[in-house]
Amino acid sequence: MSLFGLADREWIFLATVVFTVTTILGSYSTLKLHRKAGRPYTLSLVSFGWILQTIGLYERGLQYGGCPLANRFELVQFLVWSAIALYIFVGPAFRVSLLGMFTSGFASILSILSLGFDSWDSPSREPIFGLSPWIEMHAALALFSYGVFGILALTSSMYLLQSRSLKQKKMGGLFPYMPSIFELTHINLRLLVLGFCILSSSLAIGSVYWTQDIESVNTLKLGATIAVWLAYGVLLFLRNRETLSYKQYSWACIIIFTIALFSLDAVDSSSTPVAGAASISISSTHL
Amino acid sequence: MSSGHHELLVVTVNHETVPMKERERYSLDEIQVEALYKALHDNSIIEESLILNTCNRFELYFKTNEARNGRSVVYETLSSFYGIPLVELEAHAKTRGGQDAIKHLIEVSAGLRSQITGEAEIFGQVKNAYSKCQQLGGAGALINRMVQKGFQAAKLIRHSTPIGQGQINISNVAVDLSLKIFGSLDRVSALVIGTGEISEKTAKALRSRGTHNFGIASHSLERAESVAQEWGGTPHAVGELDSYLNGYDILISSTNVEEPLLTKPLLERLHPARKNRPLFLVDLGLPRNVESACQDLDNVYLYNLDDLAKIAQDNLSDRQATIHTSEKIASQKSDAIWQMLEKRGLVSSQ
Structure with missing residues (x-):
């Protein structure tokens, strides 16, 4: 199946090229030309890439008749899509300099990895949500929260970079163009609250179905999901009590997100077709 | 360089041409600026003029309809206005003509010629000087075009190079x-x-x-x-x-x-x-x-x-390192402005 003559992976490949170009241009402008790429330019480029990615995911979704979340490639792509959507629609409110460059860098790395490993896009072309849109909603919200946590990991990295530059009195590189550490700590808290609320909603929806059919979710997936939710919950609790220093908090955000990314494997391995769901035969298109 | 063939000239006394002790003699207050404009207006061969008077520089941009005598007439006017002997004035001041005068204006407005490289205050001072010049009727088609286009070029330099970035005190x-x-x-x-x-x-x-x-x-x-x-x-x-x-x-x-x-x-x-x-x-x-x-x-x-x-110190060094690039932009832009002025018949060819 193809839209406008291009297959789903081809659209996603084009989106990855746009994200990569945005990152390269942003880095060149900042580090070499010593001026920040204007927010409208970055936002336009990232939005263009996001539209291309949306077309690719939509095309993939048409094949299932639902959200394309059936294998590791699709999970990563949906996570990237969520992070970029957050940057486009909520990012301007944060007014964080260089967030676009960091987000496009994040999107390019994950996208290149997901396109590079053919095995991630395993040809298990089965609808995974059965006939329930709520389960689909649960999965989409969970992945969207991962997108939020991805942005949180980025702003945490920005905090660590900025704090380190200030401590070591290194005023070059990205330092002059980055936001203040005070702004970054506030944005980090808002992102943590947002991500945690979305993940909690997702788990609340999922738990309704799980209690009806406990066997439907394997232990690994359940354990991994609860562990990630708990980790962010504890982090939020400690952040509100100011128990952790901002440096420890930022490191924790990066580490938990990295672990959460690996936990997607557990989610992916548990994605077996729901009994009774219609089987769709799809020809897989690879670049 | 000889300025005799140009209709547009600038006479400048600044920190690059004389020490502070001498520069102080060229400082003017508001009333004196008005008086100098009047003295220039009284001179029929001076068609347009713009005076830039800051703590660190005195500059007079002018258009003369007598390319051969314009410079000497202005020097004589200034000499008599300040009460400084002509020989001394000629030793203190520097004259640039034609496209060089435009380049000079761009460089001054962008802070390239300031004692503290890249300082932003000068841009406002040039703007104020232009505004005063308009009020007192010194600006005509040439000065208006030159200054407006010169401001755009100076802004371009400040935005596209790190010349004004980083604090230096x-x-x-x-x-x-x-x-x-x-x-x-x-x-x-x-x-x-x-x-x-x-x-x-x-x-x-x-x-x-x-x-x-x-x-x-x-x-x-x-x-x-x-x-x-x-x-x-x-x-x-x-x-x-x-x-x-x-x-x-x-x-x-x-x-x-x-x-x-x-x-x-x-x-x-x-x-x-x-x-x-x-x-x-x-x-x-x-x-x-x-x-x-x-x-x-x-x-x-x-x-x-x-x-x-x-x-x-590092910020200052960074600014100074970009002077060459900024001067290149000033040169390109002054070339373009000069050509535009020629096309409109506001200046004669160099």
């Missing part, structure tokens, strides 16, 4: 760092210990960027009260530092002490109550007022006089 470097830590300075409180010149300048710079809440600490409370009345702020005695330090986000210290006022153990004791609020320590004292180990604490950023001076 210690007080402003400290304020810039505060902004990098706190974002906005509106809700930030600053404590000033000691009443040295740099402390005062830094406090003023912070105030100008929005800081309202100041504390003034001195070894004697009486002294603190007297300075607090003058500068505005809450007076404190240095001896009770631990009782009020947590109420502040920035500490600027430049007092005479044998032992550091602020030590790591003291900060460690106060730190939990700050609840992760950053603390920016600006140690301008010699010997140092703040123990360097304080820097090891999370959320504490310590800068001493050497650190700030080094940043200022």
Whole structure:
């Protein structure tokens, strides 16, 4: 199946090229030309890439008749899509300099990895949500929260970079163009609250179905999901009590997100077709 | 270069041509500027003129309809206006003509010719001079075009090169760092210990960027009260530092002490109550007022006089490193403006 003559992976490949170009241009402008790429330019480029990615995911979704979340490639792509959507629609409110460059860098790395490993896009072309849109909603919200946590990991990295530059009195590189550490700590808290609320909603929806059919979710997936939710919950609790220093908090955000990314494997391995769901035969298109 | 073939000329006396002692003789007040415009208007061969008069430079841009005599007539007018012998004036001033005059205007407006490379104030001064020139009827089609296009070129230079980036005086470097830590300075409180010149300048710079809440600490409370009345702020005695330090986000210290006022153990004791609020320590004292180990604490950023001076110096070097690129842009733009003026018949070919 193809839209406008291009297959789903081809659209996603084009989106990855746009994200990569945005990152390269942003880095060149900042580090070499010593001026920040204007927010409208970055936002336009990232939005263009996001539209291309949306077309690719939509095309993939048409094949299932639902959200394309059936294998590791699709999970990563949906996570990237969520992070970029957050940057486009909520990012301007944060007014964080260089967030676009960091987000496009994040999107390019994950996208290149997901396109590079053919095995991630395993040809298990089965609808995974059965006939329930709520389960689909649960999965989409969970992945969207991962997108939020991805942005949180980025702003945490920005905090660590900025704090380190200030401590070591290194005023070059990205330092002059980055936001203040005070702004970054506030944005980090808002992102943590947002991500945690979305993940909690997702788990609340999922738990309704799980209690009806406990066997439907394997232990690994359940354990991994609860562990990630708990980790962010504890982090939020400690952040509100100011128990952790901002440096420890930022490191924790990066580490938990990295672990959460690996936990997607557990989610992916548990994605077996729901009994009774219609089987769709799809020809897989690879670049 | 010979300026005899040009209709557009600039006569400049600035820090590059004469020392300050001589430059002072060319300084004009508002009334004198008006008088000079009048003297120039009375001269029939001067069609348009623009006077730029700042503490560091006197410049006269003018259009003459007599390319051969224009320069000497203007020099004679200036000589008689200032009461400076012509020979002396010719030794102090430099003349640039045609496209070079436009390039000069762009370079001056962009801060490339300023004593402190890249300073932004000059752009406003040129704008004011142009506005005055328009009010007094000095500007015609040539000056208007040249200045408006010249401003665009100067803005381009300032936006596309780092010529104006980074602060180059210690007080402003400290304020810039505060902004990098706190974002906005509106809700930030600053404590000033000691009443040295740099402390005062830094406090003023912070105030100008929005800081309202100041504390003034001195070894004697009486002294603190007297300075607090003058500068505005809450007076404190240095001896009770631990009782009020947590109420502040920035500490600027430049007092005479044998032992550091602020030590790591003291900060460690106060730190939990700050609840992760950053603390920016600006140690301008010699010997140092703040123990360097304080820097090891999370959320504490310590800068001493050497650190700030080094940043200022690095920023200045960065600006100077971009002069060549900026001059290239000025050259390209002046070329384009000159061609545009030629096409419109406002100047004759060089």
